[in-house]
Amino acid sequence: MPDPAPNAPAHDAYATLARRFARMGHIANALGILGWDKDTTMPSGAAHSRAESIATLSVLHHGIMTGPDMADLLAAAPEPADAWQAANLREMRRLHAHAMAVPPDLVEAASRAASRCEMAWRSARRDSDFASLLPSLTEVLERTREVAQAKAAALGLSPYDALLDQYDPGTRQTDIDPVFDRLAAELPGLISGALEQQRAHPAPTLPRGPFAxxxxxxxxxxxxxxxxxxxxxxxxxxxxxxxxxxxxxxxxxxxxxxxxxxxxxxxxxxxxxxxxxxxxxxxxxxxxxxxxxxxxxxxxxxxxxxxxxxxxxxxxxxxxxxxxxxxxxxxxxxxxxxxxxxxxxxxxxVRPGFIRVDADEVTYPAHILVRYEMETALINGQMALRDLPAAFNDRIHALLGLHVPEDRLGCLQDIHWPSGSWGYFPTYTLGAMIAAQLREAAQKAHPALxxxxxxxxxxxxxxxxxxxxxxxxxxVSMRDIVRDATGAPPGPDAYLRHLRHRYCGE
Amino acid sequence: MPDPAPNAPAHDAYATLARRFARMGHIANALGILGWDKDTTMPSGAAHSRAESIATLSVLHHGIMTGPDMADLLAAAPEPADAWQAANLREMRRLHAHAMAVPPDLVEAASRAASRCEMAWRSARRDSDFASLLPSLTEVLERTREVAQAKAAALGLSPYDALLDQYDPGTRQTDIDPVFDRLAAELPGLISGALEQQRAHPAPTLPRGPFAxxxxxxxxxxxxxxxxxxxxxxxxxxxxxxxxxxxxxxxxxxxxxxxxxxxxxxxxxxxxxxxxxxxxxxxxxxxxxxxxxxxxxxxxxxxxxxxxxxxxxxxxxxxxxxxxxxxxxxxxxxxxxxxxxxxxxxxxxVRPGFIRVDADEVTYPAHILVRYEMETALINGQMALRDLPAAFNDRIHALLGLHVPEDRLGCLQDIHWPSGSWGYFPTYTLGAMIAAQLREAAQKAHPALxxxxxxxxxxxxxxxxxxxxxxxxxxVSMRDIVRDATGAPPGPDAYLRHLRHRYCGE
Incomplete structure (x- = not known):
C-alpha cells in the first residue's frame, strides 16, 4: 500500500491521510493488546523486552504522525463534502497539532521525568514521605508546565486547557469552574443529608464468604x-x-x-x-x-x-x-x-473516607474537587508544590470533615500527578454528571426503562x-452529543437530583 | 533515536544497522505476542482487526529492511574486528538479500495465492477432493517457483536450495540427498525389525481416564x-x-x-x-x-x-x-x-500409519522422505502437480507398506504446500538426526548423563x-555448530544407531 506520488492531485490527500491514520490505528490496536497482556498474562522476566516493543511501536506511530509531508497533506486536503469525512479531517488536524506542538526533546524529557517520579512515588507513598517526592515531582510539574505552554501556544488555549484538551477534546476550565463551584457549595449538605437518612436504617448484614x-x-x-x-x-x-x-x-x-x-x-x-x-x-x-x-x-x-x-x-x-x-x-x-x-x-x-478509589457515589466528587483546585493552581503557578500537602488536607477537611493523618492517605495516594497525567481528574466528575443527565433523558424517552x-x-x-x-x-463535540441527547449542555442538575433522590429521599 | 546524518563516517554504518535491526527485532517480538494471542486467547470476532495489525507491523518491518539506504549501509560497513559483530553483519546481509531478492508484486501475489489456497485446502481435505485444490495449488506452486527462481538468481543457489535457505540457512540439497537416500534404503528393514521386536511383548495396558x-x-x-x-x-x-x-x-x-x-x-x-x-x-x-x-x-x-x-x-x-x-x-x-x-x-x-503428525519415531522419517521427493520434483519441474496423489501414494506404499485409501490421508493432510512453505519438510528429519548426534556427544562428554x-x-x-x-x-553455521559439538558434520549414523538400539534391540 504505497502512498501516491508527491505530485498527486490534492483530492488524493484525504485518501493518503486516511491510509496513514488507519496504519496508526492498527499500531494502536497492537499496543492495546500488548498492554493488556503486560497487565494480565506476561511473565515477570519479560518486562524489559515488552518495554522495548512498546517503545518501538510508539516511535513508529509518532513517526507516521509527524512525518515530513504530514502538514502539507493536512493543509492540501480539500474540505470533504461528507460530514463524517469532514469531521475525520478535523480530528486528524487536531491530533497532528497536539503531536507537533511539543518539541521531541521536551517529549522525551517529560517522559523520563515521569518514569523517575513514578518510581520515587512508590516508596514515597509507602513511607508517607512527601519530602522525598518533592524533587522529582517538581521536575514533572515543570516539564508538564512546559508541555502545557507549548501546546497552549500552538492551539490558542490556556495552559491548563491545553492539558485538559488531551483527555477531553473541547472541554475548557470555563466549562468546569461554575459546575464545580456549585458542587462544592452543595456537597457538604448533601453528604450530611445522606448520612442522616442512612442512620435511620440498620447497617446491612451481608452474606459471609468465601466466594470462589x-x-x-x-x-x-x-x-x-x-x-x-x-x-x-x-x-x-x-x-x-x-x-x-x-x-x-x-x-x-x-x-x-x-x-x-x-x-x-x-x-x-x-x-x-x-x-x-x-x-x-x-x-x-x-x-x-x-x-x-x-x-x-x-x-x-x-x-x-x-x-x-x-x-x-x-x-x-x-x-x-x-x-x-x-x-x-x-x-x-x-x-x-x-x-x-x-x-x-x-x-x-455512604461513608466519607480518605481514599478516592474507595469512595462512594456521594463523597467521590469531593475528592475530585480538591484535586482539580490543586492542579489548576499548580499548573497556573498560583501555588508552590511544597504547599500542596497542607492545602490538600485543608480542602479535604472543608468538604468531607476529615483530618488527613498522613500524606499517604492524602496527596500521595494517586499516581496521576507523578505519572504526568495533569488535567485528567475533572473528567471523572464530569462523567458522573453526564451519566445522570443521559440516564434522565433515556428515561424520559422510555418511561418504562x-x-x-x-x-x-x-x-x-x-x-x-x-x-x-x-x-x-x-x-461532533462532546457538548453537542450531550446537548443532542438530553436537550441541554453538560451540567450538574440531573446529577444533584439523582444524589438527592437516591441518598436524601427527596 | 534518529539515525546519523547520511554523510556520517562509514564506521557508524554498523551502529546504524544494529539500531535498525533492533527495531525490527522489537517489531518481531510484538508480532510473536500478537500471534500467540490469536491462537490462544483472542475472541473470534477480532480476526479481522488482528489481521490488520499483523499486516501493518509486517509492512513496517519489511519497510525498515528494504529502506532506500539499507544496501548502501550494508556495503559501507567495514568488517568488524569482533567475531560476533562480523557474524551479525553477515546475517544482516543474508536477511537483506533474501528480502530484496523478490519484487514486491511477487511477494504480494505469492501471499494472496497462499491465502486463497489455504482456504480451498480446508474443504478439499475434509472432502478428500484433490481436484478441487488443483487450480489454487497450481497457482501457489507457480508463484513459489518464481520466488525460488528470483532468490536463486540473487543468492547464487539452485531454486530448491533458495527455498531451503529460508528455513535452514546454509543447508543444500547436496547435503540432504545422500542422507535421505541412506534412510530410504535402511528404513523398511528398520521398521520391520521394530515391529518384530514389538510382537515379542504384549501391548501395554494403560491407566484409564478421565484425567482432569x-x-x-x-x-x-x-x-x-x-x-x-x-x-x-x-x-x-x-x-x-x-x-x-x-x-x-x-x-x-x-x-x-x-x-x-x-x-x-x-x-x-x-x-x-x-x-x-x-x-x-x-x-x-x-x-x-x-x-x-x-x-x-x-x-x-x-x-x-x-x-x-x-x-x-x-x-x-x-x-x-x-x-x-x-x-x-x-x-x-x-x-x-x-x-x-x-x-x-x-x-x-511403533505403528505404521497414514498421518505424519501422529507417526512414531521409527516411521516418521518415511513421511518426510516422501514429501521431500515430491516437493523437489515439483519445484524442479520434473513432475506435474496432477500426478502428485499417485506418486505420493506409491512412495508411501514402498516405504511403509500401506495403501493410501483417500487423499485426505495422503497428500492433502499437511498445510505446508497450500500455505507456500515449500522447502520446510526436510528440516524435521534433519533435526531428528542432529538430535541423536548431539545426544551421543553429550553422553560421551558426560557418561553419567x-x-x-x-x-x-x-x-x-x-x-x-x-x-x-x-x-x-x-x-557460525549450523554445520559448524554440529561439527564443533560432535566432531562430525550432520549425518545419519547416530540416528540409525539410536533407532536400532531402542527399537531393534541391537
Whole structure:
C-alpha cells in the first residue's frame, strides 16, 4: 500500500491521510493488546523486552504522525463534502497539532521525568514521605508546565486547557469552574443529608464468604452478557488494577477477585462493561480512523458510571440481580442477607473516607474537587508544590470533615500527578454528571426503562445509548452529543437530583 | 533515536544497522505476542482487526529492511574486528538479500495465492477432493517457483536450495540427498525389525481416564520446570495446534488436552519445552540482533526432538517420571498400568500409519522422505502437480507398506504446500538426526548423563546444550555448530544407531 506520488492531485490527500491514520490505528490496536497482556498474562522476566516493543511501536506511530509531508497533506486536503469525512479531517488536524506542538526533546524529557517520579512515588507513598517526592515531582510539574505552554501556544488555549484538551477534546476550565463551584457549595449538605437518612436504617448484614473466584468470574460473565457485552468481541480477565483495554473488536476488561467480598469485583465488572459497551458500539465503518474514536474521557467515564452507578446500584437492578447473584455464588436467595434490599443498601452505602478509589457515589466528587483546585493552581503557578500537602488536607477537611493523618492517605495516594497525567481528574466528575443527565433523558424517552432493568432487560437502554452516544463517535463535540441527547449542555442538575433522590429521599 | 546524518563516517554504518535491526527485532517480538494471542486467547470476532495489525507491523518491518539506504549501509560497513559483530553483519546481509531478492508484486501475489489456497485446502481435505485444490495449488506452486527462481538468481543457489535457505540457512540439497537416500534404503528393514521386536511383548495396558485438564496442566508445568524451563520468562497455555512462540524473554508454549489420554499432551509439552529451552538459552546480549537468533529450523527441531524423543521417551526418564505422573494424575504408582515399563512401552510403540503428525519415531522419517521427493520434483519441474496423489501414494506404499485409501490421508493432510512453505519438510528429519548426534556427544562428554535423567536431574544435559548449541546462536553455521559439538558434520549414523538400539534391540 504505497502512498501516491508527491505530485498527486490534492483530492488524493484525504485518501493518503486516511491510509496513514488507519496504519496508526492498527499500531494502536497492537499496543492495546500488548498492554493488556503486560497487565494480565506476561511473565515477570519479560518486562524489559515488552518495554522495548512498546517503545518501538510508539516511535513508529509518532513517526507516521509527524512525518515530513504530514502538514502539507493536512493543509492540501480539500474540505470533504461528507460530514463524517469532514469531521475525520478535523480530528486528524487536531491530533497532528497536539503531536507537533511539543518539541521531541521536551517529549522525551517529560517522559523520563515521569518514569523517575513514578518510581520515587512508590516508596514515597509507602513511607508517607512527601519530602522525598518533592524533587522529582517538581521536575514533572515543570516539564508538564512546559508541555502545557507549548501546546497552549500552538492551539490558542490556556495552559491548563491545553492539558485538559488531551483527555477531553473541547472541554475548557470555563466549562468546569461554575459546575464545580456549585458542587462544592452543595456537597457538604448533601453528604450530611445522606448520612442522616442512612442512620435511620440498620447497617446491612451481608452474606459471609468465601466466594470462589471461579464462581465470581462466571457471575461476572453472566452480568456482562446481561448488559449487552458481545463476548465474541471481548473478554473478561484478572489484573491488579481493573481496566478496559484491548483493541477494536477485541475489548478486554479486567477485575480483581477477593474471596471475602464479591460486590467489589462485580461492581467493577459492571463499571468496566460500561466502558466496553461504548467501545463495542463505535461505528465499525470508521474503525481505525480518528473520527471513529470515543469522544474523550468525560463521555467515556459517563458510560461506565451510567452502567455502574445510575443503573446497577439501583433498587430496580438489584431486584432482578439479587437472586441471580445468590444462585451463582451458592447462596440462599430467600435468606435476608441475599435479599435485594440488603445488597442495594450495601452498594449505596455512604461513608466519607480518605481514599478516592474507595469512595462512594456521594463523597467521590469531593475528592475530585480538591484535586482539580490543586492542579489548576499548580499548573497556573498560583501555588508552590511544597504547599500542596497542607492545602490538600485543608480542602479535604472543608468538604468531607476529615483530618488527613498522613500524606499517604492524602496527596500521595494517586499516581496521576507523578505519572504526568495533569488535567485528567475533572473528567471523572464530569462523567458522573453526564451519566445522570443521559440516564434522565433515556428515561424520559422510555418511561418504562427502569422496569425493563428490573427484569434484567438492558436492550432499551443499550439501544438508546447506541443511537445517542456510541454511534456518534467523534463526529461532533462532546457538548453537542450531550446537548443532542438530553436537550441541554453538560451540567450538574440531573446529577444533584439523582444524589438527592437516591441518598436524601427527596 | 534518529539515525546519523547520511554523510556520517562509514564506521557508524554498523551502529546504524544494529539500531535498525533492533527495531525490527522489537517489531518481531510484538508480532510473536500478537500471534500467540490469536491462537490462544483472542475472541473470534477480532480476526479481522488482528489481521490488520499483523499486516501493518509486517509492512513496517519489511519497510525498515528494504529502506532506500539499507544496501548502501550494508556495503559501507567495514568488517568488524569482533567475531560476533562480523557474524551479525553477515546475517544482516543474508536477511537483506533474501528480502530484496523478490519484487514486491511477487511477494504480494505469492501471499494472496497462499491465502486463497489455504482456504480451498480446508474443504478439499475434509472432502478428500484433490481436484478441487488443483487450480489454487497450481497457482501457489507457480508463484513459489518464481520466488525460488528470483532468490536463486540473487543468492547464487539452485531454486530448491533458495527455498531451503529460508528455513535452514546454509543447508543444500547436496547435503540432504545422500542422507535421505541412506534412510530410504535402511528404513523398511528398520521398521520391520521394530515391529518384530514389538510382537515379542504384549501391548501395554494403560491407566484409564478421565484425567482432569487442570491436573494435566499442573503436571506439564512440573515437567517444564524439571527440564529447565524458566517460568519467569515463559508460559504454558492451550491452543488447537501445539506450538512454541512468543517473544524474547517471553517464550510461550502450548498444548492441547484430551481427558482420555494424558501422554499426548505431556509429550507435546516436553517437545515444545525443547524448542523453548533453545530460545531461552540464546545469548541475551545479542537479543533482537540477527546473530542472536536460533540457527535455523533443523537445529531448532533437533532441540525439541532431543528433549522429547532422545531423552523423555527413554526408559531412564520414565523410571523417574512414572511415579511423578501417577501422583499428579491421582493414579496408584504401584499399579502395573502406571509403571515405568508400561508408560515407556507406550511412548515407544511403533505403528505404521497414514498421518505424519501422529507417526512414531521409527516411521516418521518415511513421511518426510516422501514429501521431500515430491516437493523437489515439483519445484524442479520434473513432475506435474496432477500426478502428485499417485506418486505420493506409491512412495508411501514402498516405504511403509500401506495403501493410501483417500487423499485426505495422503497428500492433502499437511498445510505446508497450500500455505507456500515449500522447502520446510526436510528440516524435521534433519533435526531428528542432529538430535541423536548431539545426544551421543553429550553422553560421551558426560557418561553419567542418563543416570542424571533417571533422577530427574536435567542440569548436566542443559548445561551442555547451553554451551555447545544455545549460546552460539547464529554466530557460525549450523554445520559448524554440529561439527564443533560432535566432531562430525550432520549425518545419519547416530540416528540409525539410536533407532536400532531402542527399537531393534541391537
Amino acid at each position: 473466584t471461579s464462581a465470581q468470574a462466571a457471575l461476572g460473565q453472566t452480568m456482562m452478557r446481561t448488559v449487552g457485552f458481545d463476548m465474541t468481541r471481548g473478554r473478561l480477565d484478572v489484573s491488579l488494577h481493573p481496566f478496559c483495554g484491548g483493541a477494536e473488536d477485541d475489548v478486554r476488561i479486567t477485575t480483581r477477585y477477593e474471596e471475602g467480598d464479591f460486590l467489589n469485583a462485580l461492581m467493577g465488572v459492571l463499571h468496566e462493561s460500561g466502558h466496553a459497551l461504548y467501545e463495542q458500539g463505535l461505528p465499525r465503518d470508521w474503525h481505525s480512523q480518528p473520527v471513529g474514536a470515543a469522544r474523550g474521557m468525560s463521555l467515556h467515564e459517563s458510560q461506565s458510571l451510567l452502567m455502574e452507578m445510575q443503573v446497577c446500584r439501583s433498587a430496580e437492578f438489584m431486584a432482578w440481580a439479587a437472586p441471580v447473584i445468590a444462585d451463582a455464588l451458592g447462596g440462599d436467595a430467600q435468606a435476608p442477607e441475599w435479599s435485594a434490599d440488603t445488597l442495594h443498601r450495601q452498594v449505596t452505602r 427502569m422496569d425493563d432493568i428490573a427484569r434484567g432487560d438492558f436492550s432499551t437502554l443499550l439501544s438508546w445509548l447506541r443511537t445517542h452516544v456510541h454511534h456518534r463517535a467523534s463526529s | 485438564t487442570s491436573a494435566q496442566a499442573a503436571l506439564g508445568q512440573t515437567m517444564m520446570r524439571t527440564v529447565g524451563f524458566d517460568m519467569t520468562r515463559g508460559r504454558l497455555d492451550v491452543s488447537l495446534h501445539p506450538f512454541c512462540g512468543g517473544a524474547e524473554d517471553d517464550v510461550r508454549i502450548t498444548t492441547r488436552y484430551e481427558e482420555g489420554d494424558f501422554l499426548n499432551a505431556l509429550m507435546g509439552v516436553l517437545h515444545e519445552s525443547g524448542h523453548a529451552l533453545y530460545e531461552q538459552g540464546l545469548p541475551r546480549d545479542w537479543h533482537s540482533q540477527p546473530v542472536g537468533a536460533a540457527r535455523g529450523m533443523s537445529l531448532h527441531e533437533s532441540q525439541s526432538l532431543l528433549m522429547e524423543m532422545q531423552v523423555c521417551r527413554s526408559a531412564e526418564f520414565m523410571a523417574w517420571a512414572a511415579p511423578v505422573i501417577a501422583d499428579a494424575l491421582g493414579g496408584d504408582a504401584q499399579a502395573p498400568e502406571w509403571s515405568a515399563d508400561t508408560l515407556h512401552r507406550q511412548v515407544t510403540r 542418563m543416570d542424571d535423567i533417571a533422577r530427574g536431574d536435567f542440569s548436566t544435559l542443559l548445561s551442555w546444550l547451553r554451551t555447545h548449541v544455545h549460546h552460539r546462536a547464529s554466530s
